[in-house]
Amino acid sequence: MHAVISAPHLRRSVADRLADLPAYEDRxxxxxxxxxxxxxxxxxxxxxxxSWIGAGRADVVDPYALALSWLPR
Structure with a gap:
């Protein structure tokens, strides 16, 4: 069974994530x-x-995390 998320809750959640994106990208x-x-x-x-995420070639949905996984350690 899927949980039902109210529209106001979803909008707030999306707004919070969008507000975090510049700092995430800076990192x-x-x-x-x-x-x-x-x-x-x-x-x-x-x-x-x-591209990989869009084509379904990755197990993650975060392009930053995927790209970071390819960087040298």
Missing amino acids: YWAIAAGTGVDRAWARRLLDVAV
């Missing part, structure tokens, strides 16, 4: 820079992650 760029990956390559990884 991605900081981590990428910290590994020595240049910004162009990090952008390409992010683009590929979005």
